[in-house]
Amino acid sequence: MTPDKRSDYWSANLRLLTVLLIIWFIVSFGFGILLVEPLNAISLGGYPLGFWFAQQGSIYIFVVLIFVYAALMSRLDKKFDVEED
């Protein structure tokens, strides 16, 4: 693998990481903590929305984030031909 390709692969990985970590931050620290009060004005069933993000929603989204990362990285590995034998 050429050094150029190697660094392209790494940059693509970093871009993906950054996007996913921004979502990770928004749903937990954003919706669950910093914006909890305004969001609590909205309700989701019997849940105030901010409270739901803090005690339920953020956890579900964490799970989704990891699987999205794993799937997109598998695709990236294939594209750059660096997947394991």
Added chain:
Amino acid sequence: MTELELWSYGVVGATFALYIGIAVWARASTTSEFYVAGGGIHPIANGMATAADWMSAASFISMAGMIAFGGYGGSVFLMGWTGGYVLLALLLAPYLRKFGKFTVPEFIGDRYYSQSARVVAVICLILASVTYVIGQMTGIGVAFSRFLGVSYEIGILVGMGIVAVYAILGGMKGITYTQIAQYIVLIFAYTVPAVFIALTLTGVAIPQIGLGGTYIGDDSGISLLAKLDQVVTDLGFKQYTTQVMGSTLNMFVYTLSLMIGTAGLPHVIIRFFTVPKVKDARYSAGWALIFIAILYTTAPAVGAMARLNLMDTIQIGPVGSETGNLVYDERPEWFKRWETTGLLKFEDKNGDGRIQYYNDANPAFVAKAEEFGWKGNEMVTVNNDIMVLANPEIANLPAWVVALVVAGGLAAALSTAAGLLLAISSSISHDLLKGVMMPKISEKSELLAGRIAMIGAILLAGYLGLNPPGFAAGTVALAFGLAASSIFPAIMLGIFSKRTNNIGAIVGMVTGITVTLLYVFQHKGIFFVKGTEFLMPELGMGANWFLGITPEAFGAVGALANFMAAILVSMLTAPPPEHIRHLVEDVRVPRGAGVATGH
């Protein structure tokens, strides 16, 4: 023997027999099997084992209680102890799997071409893991003494014996398969009572939906959470859905500390060395979080519903009415049983023979309470742990459900203890003995050394469980603080920054640990020894002096100090040698990962 004891012995006995059966079947014969289960664990199986490894006596027994009394503030544990898996999956696990060695200090030692860095990592690992394991041992002792009618000491000895059988024989291999069985036991034990209680209170069988459902205990048609808010505020407590822990900033930093700490805990990280490929390490973290989320999304429902049940048991009529409070002599059986343990304590302050449970630290409500003739909160002790342990009894569930909860609590404590003990013993036999003291030791001798280190670790854990030192209570502050402030930044920089060198990493780790421990010890005493606290209010260093952050939440500040020191010092000193830059480049690419090895 009572019916409950009979059930408890039956269920606990059956699970223990299962664990020993697995141990005999999954013996380890090589160091690779002993340290990383031969590297052949399927990602879903590893996810399940990771979940059991991760969910400790604290997650199983204490967390729902912390949420029950902390309300919204308890969210820091829910988000903190799950969000760390995102960091683990995206920032650490795949690269460490690619690196392909047996222990966390080994990565730090190789990446920073420094035995000193490796030894610093070993010290942090042992300190964090030992603190953590004491909590598991005391959990085992408590479960035995409460439910099985034997003494606390015998409980710990039995627990040590069970862990010894499968951890010494099977190492990581035995531990992995046992943890899978323990996960099934603990998740079943946690969700069954939750489903029953959700059905009773909301008519919905799924606790996660029930928590957002309508309360069916009266005809008001309001939601369960609104009902709970009303019941607790009527008695002067803070509103359940909005009460914060400390301040918003403290909750923010606390959550971040728990997340970074989770990602940096060695006994969790080494679980990802057991899967065959880098790709598996990524997926396995996702599976682990699914299995963890089943319990973690149930816990807030258990907490809220248990709190409501408890309030309703005591406050049987309108607040302030003459017959509104439960007559002490008519208290239910479970109440009496938990009183004998000291976890529940009643004091008839106004001598009316009835129980008043309210917030006497709320001046506005105290004025009202005085009009009712109440002379202070009479539930002088309501321990957090009761919320899970007594929950099935409060909800009148049959004895077999209670027995199941006992077996589940034991499974949670045993599985976490085993993972921690493996992290401790492998860092002694592999990092200290083979890595630093006797590099030429043969594989067979190292395997034997691993087993001896395991025996030593079990004896130490048992001893500390029987004679808990002050720092046993500091799991969150010490273990998570150390993992967050030393191990996580060192690994992350090792992967993401080629420029970070040996001196930078060591200065960073030492800075992170120092900042964190100074703040913790300043508040809680040096190694939690009473009387050695050194708060200095006259210098503006009173309790939580740094931005109102509590010592438990301080790991993130230590981590920040570590990152800054490591980067700054690295920039001012020579860059790492060429072969280290190659090592980092190699770790970043999946191709070429073999099974984890020790050389």
